[in-house]
Amino acid sequence: SQQGEEDPQALSIQEGENATMNCSYKTSINNLQWYRQNSGRGLVHLILIRSNEREKHSGRLRVTLDTSKKSSSLLITASRAADTASYFCATDGDTNAGKSTFGDGTTLTVKP
Amino acid sequence: ETGVTQSPTHLIKTRGQQVTLRCSSQSGHNTVSWYQQALGQGPQFIFQYYREEENGRGNFPPRFSGLQFPNYSSELNVNALELDDSALYLCASRSGTGRRTDTQYFGPGTRLTVL
Numbered sequence: 001s002q003q004g005e006e007d008p009q010a011l012s013i014q015e016g017e018n019a020t021m022n023c024s025y026k027t028s029i030n031n032l033q034w035y036r037q038n039s040g041r042g043l044v045h046l047i048l049i050r051s052n053e054r055e056k057h058s059g060r061l062r063v064t065l066d067t068s069k070k071s072s073s074l075l076i077t078a079s080r081a082a083d084t085a086s087y088f089c090a091t092d093g094d095t096n097a098g099k100s101t102f103g104d105g106t107t108l109t110v111k112p
Numbered sequence: 113e114t115g116v117t118q119s120p121t122h123l124i125k126t127r128g129q130q131v132t133l134r135c136s137s138q139s140g141h142n143t144v145s146w147y148q149q150a151l152g153q154g155p156q157f158i159f160q161y162y163r164e165e166e167n168g169r170g171n172f173p174p175r176f177s178g179l180q181f182p183n184y185s186s187e188l189n190v191n192a193l194e195l196d197d198s199a200l201y202l203c204a205s206r207s208g209t210g211r212r213t214d215t216q217y218f219g220p221g222t223r224l225t226v227l
C-alpha cells in the first residue's frame with residue numbers, strides 16, 4: 001500500500017490563481033520530495049525537504065512539512081497553463097534513501 | 113533533462129513472454145532504483161542497486177529481477193509476463209545510499225503493454 005496520500009485527487013483552477021496540494025504519510029521519514037509528471041512521462045524533481053526543515057521555497061513553489069501531523073503541502077503561486085500536470089509526494093525513511101514511497105498524486109489543471 | 117536515459121520508449125509483449133528494460137544513470141551516480149507505475153497511480157518501488165548489488169526490494173515477485181553493471185547502468189528483467197505488468201517503468205539514479213538525502217533523478221520511462 002502507498003505511504004503517501006495526496007489531497008485533493010484533482011484540482012482545476014484559472015491561470016494566475018494559487019494551487020495548494022496536500023500530502024499525508026504514515027511512518028517516520030528522513031525526507032519528503034515533491035515531483036511533477038506530465039502526460040505519463042518521467043518524474044521531474046521539484047523540491048526535497050528534510051525532516052528537520054519546516055518550509056522551503058523554490059521560485060513559485062513553497063513546500064511546508066509538519067512532522068507532528070505527518071503532512072506536507074505544496075503551494076504553487078500565480079499558476080500558469082504550463083503547470084498542468086500530476087504532482088506526487090514521496091517519502092524516504094531513515095535507511096532507505098532512494099527507495100521512495102509515493103502517493104497516487106494530485107492532477108492539476110490550470111485553465112488559460 | 114536529467115541525464116538518465118531509458119530504452120526502449122515503448123514495448124508491446126504478450127502474456128508469458130520475457131522483457132528486458134535498460135537504464136543509463138546520470139554521470140557520477142552509483143545507485144539506481146526501479147519503479148512501476150500503473151495507470152492512474154503513483155510509482156511503486158521495485159528494487160534498488162548500489163555498486164552492482166541489490167540494496168533493497170519492494171513487494172514484487174522474484175520474476176522481477178535486475179542487474180547493475182560496472183558503469184552503473186542497469187537492467188530490469190521481467191519473466192512470465194502477466195497482463196497486470198502493463199505499466200510505465202521508471203528508473204532513477206542518485207549518488208550514494210543510506211541516510212544521504214541527495215536527490216534522485218528519473219528517466220523518461222518505458223511504457224510496457226502486455227497483451
